[in-house]
Amino acid sequence: MGKILSMNQAIERFVNDGDCVALGTALEPLIPFSAGHEIIRQGKRDLTLIGPISDILFDQMVGAGCVSKMVMAWAGNVIMGVGYSLRRAVEKGIPRGIEIEDLTNFSICLALNAGAMGIPFFPTKTLLGTDMFQSNSRIKEMVCPYTGERLALVPALVPDVAIIHAQRADEEGNTHLWGSIGVSKEACLASDRVIVSVEEIVEREVIVSDPNRTLIPGFLVSGVVHEPWGAHPSAVQGYYDRDHEHYMRYHKETRTEKGFARWLDQWILSVQDRSKYIDKIGVGELQRFRVARSHEAMPVEYGY
């Protein structure tokens, strides 16, 4: 019971200025847009964002001035290319300069997995020969004591907080997530705190009916937020598909600093919470993204 919070409460309680925050760990789907928007509204500052492919949520948080550093493989607008806020920040220091630690999709997985596993680094065959060694001073090289080959070392990432959006959780935070998983499990296991927002809060019985489906157990979860449409405009498998046009409009409308300010006000600052956001888009409009062609998983028997 004690873990069920509003998004406002969850962000207030578990995200502090200066925190390292892992977000968007399922890649293009299940991006916790609602949580990111609340972070912007609460004016959190000096965050380090951690995520593989962040899509436009990172761009929005950078543009809003919440971010001092990013540890990432790719940042922008997945279907449109660049994110203009990110470019303004790096190239012109608008609204502030940010530091970037460049990694690749694989090495960011390894860094979070090292954090999840409680080891200081991960050896790998990726990164070798790249200039990531220039733009990320934490990567090292070693000679393998077994094979003599060259290995890159990726140091562990231990975020202060991971925020994920998932399909369903119970009141203790035991969470079922399906579809695109990305690096969500590793991010949650690595982090000191985890915030989960979900489409549905379900009875414990739903979760324990399928323990292999559990992404993370509740004992690792600090706060659970019931947030239908919490990932819009990204997709939630089995609930709604991606709103591609939203990303296209974002690209077009945030090309300039002024355009971004307008967008920020219209879609984030002037919107009190996710339920108001839904009202603004229109429930009818959103129904377009709902499941039209059902495809249920075949039965699985756990009995004895």
Added chain:
Amino acid sequence: MGKILSMNQAIERFVNDGDCVALGTALEPLIPFSAGHEIIRQGKRDLTLIGPISDILFDQMVGAGCVSKMVMAWAGNVIMGVGYSLRRAVEKGIPRGIEIEDLTNFSICLALNAGAMGIPFFPTKTLLGTDMFQSNSRIKEMVCPYTGERLALVPALVPDVAIIHAQRADEEGNTHLWGSIGVSKEACLASDRVIVSVEEIVEREVIVSDPNRTLIPGFLVSGVVHEPWGAHPSAVQGYYDRDHEHYMRYHKETRTEKGFARWLDQWILSVQDRSKYIDKIGVGELQRFRVARSHEAMPVEYGY
């Protein structure tokens, strides 16, 4: 189509004398007893067995003289303690001496995971201060280049073949496994070849209805064997529970070399295949282990 084989064919085709074979990777359940018995019947020799907790299948294979080496964390009879064949082999060289590379449950996971990931070793905080460094010359130590702490290094294990038993697969070898997973995924991803025996061969549609449930995709699977009761006396979640008394009898009856020879003849050598094994136990008798209290996973929607 081409991947569906009898157990006899699968073992003949994909297990060679001298191979490293990973078995029993789901721990106490889903042990591929049928495959192990066929290996014994075909008289495979000089195998290296790899597995965390092998239960009595490793003991049987050692007693039958198939094994020259074991890489393992624990070997014996899980509910009864020691395995007498293993003791006779190590202590007296009966039927032959075997080499043992001692690891722990965690470090054997790491070794297989390194193999799965294509890296030469895994750094870890386990093993430090143990005499495993004496009895496994492949473990090394290093000082962490990030933290200065002591780390143990576990070298990768790359089995020639992994053999798993699972609930269901399609004709291409796309495999659903649920319940106790153990280190099965890592073992399959690490190995050059994979043999899967299953309770049921299902249509492709069953597998793709729940792609998060897939343990390994068919492109990694060399042979698929339809082998109902293939894990008896171990358990298969949702199909049958463990036959504990079988393990108790094995313990009692294989205390002596002669007793083991009798058991070997009675339950393995004189039994042509798994269907004959089922006949021998009696289909009626086996029904005792069937699911009496159903507990199905709650529905999951993948549609769009």
Added chain:
Amino acid sequence: MTDYTKSELMVVAGAREIKDGELVFVGMRLPLLAFQLAKATHAPNAQGVFENGVLRDRPAGKPLFTMGDAPCIEGAVWATTMLDIMTLLQKGRVDLGFIGGAEIDRYGNLNTTYIGGRERAEVRLPGSGGGSDIASLAGRLVIVMNHERRRFVERVSYITSPGYGEGGGWRERTGLKGGGPVAVITTLGVLRFDPETKEMFLDSLHPGASLGEVKDVTGWPLRVGAELRETPPPTRKELEIIRKYDPNGFWTNR
């Protein structure tokens, strides 16, 4: 007074080591019963992890022989890979672990691999399993074993699961993360470790056991705690709970 077996007393002593809300690396046999007992009494919010990949917050619906039995997975909150569970240990998330042992020494080092050392190998035992990992990485460790002369030795011939090595400071020098053993629950008493020297001492005697008997079957001059207590015997309610989870006395030798 209710009749009970030594194993039942050991289960009760084990249960008392578990605090409410803790994450416990359970294992099978007596520790599993101890965990189930603790949950049914003073630690309802304790959660148990099993090395095959399972996390449970409620007892299984049927007595278990192995952690992989179908009832141990049915109704679990998480059934993941062995690697995920073991890394919870390495990450420092496991408060308490239980293990058994064949041979133990003055500093709580355990041998479950080779009796007589590896080269001479008088007896080959099953090996570490997850025991060594739990001993190395759990926040606190509780050891459960029979108190016999051949088992309590001055120095184990092979360290499978590290205790305090050669004494105070050894774990830190060795780079071990977990806290090390806090209790050894035997058939005769409960032993603990000196905070400085890390040497084992007798903290409580089980009802019916004598100090002389304990010293006789301990292979080094055993120290005794400042206040040697008697281990509180199981209550009727505790026994009822234990017998519910071990109805035929398979693990508790009833």
Added chain:
Amino acid sequence: MTDYTKSELMVVAGAREIKDGELVFVGMRLPLLAFQLAKATHAPNAQGVFENGVLRDRPAGKPLFTMGDAPCIEGAVWATTMLDIMTLLQKGRVDLGFIGGAEIDRYGNLNTTYIGGRERAEVRLPGSGGGSDIASLAGRLVIVMNHERRRFVERVSYITSPGYGEGGGWRERTGLKGGGPVAVITTLGVLRFDPETKEMFLDSLHPGASLGEVKDVTGWPLRVGAELRETPPPTRKELEIIRKYDPNGFWTNR
């Protein structure tokens, strides 16, 4: 002759790089279309992996904008973690990978991070994503990009995704596992690499493109293959298939 866009021709050229039965690291945009086209024509048994954790052996039921769109997961044979998929690459199980790039040099090194180098950073691009991993670890690499003077440079200012570094032997010295680039499919032609020197050369010209034009927009003295061919144009059937998967021409600029 059927009308087609340059992008459609590039898709066709990409599809031809895929052999039947291969495991292909697909990515999005033109490479995804190339993969779908290959499967529908000469490579029905090719399978595609996507870095979010998905393995598909059949096309998705709907055109995709991102690999995480619900139709890309629905009907997949495997939807696992990103880590599992990326380790397939590192393990050497991926035959072929596709990537794009903003800037490329004579030895096939790609920059998608900082134009002008990191310190001066005239332009910050989105970064590697999985591109660098694919370039480093896939068995063969195919690069798809626009042929423009500002993109084809003597030496990239930042190596995001390694090609052949400084030429022959560099990948081996650097410890890279994958085979490196085999083709660069541009808006003007298909370029390949000398087996010894690993320098890029022009292997075929797209219909309508001239050698002079290609040389003009290439920032180093470009070598030309022994037999400069014309890239075969798309067939009607190929175009039909491409347009089925990109019905509005979002990716192929129709």
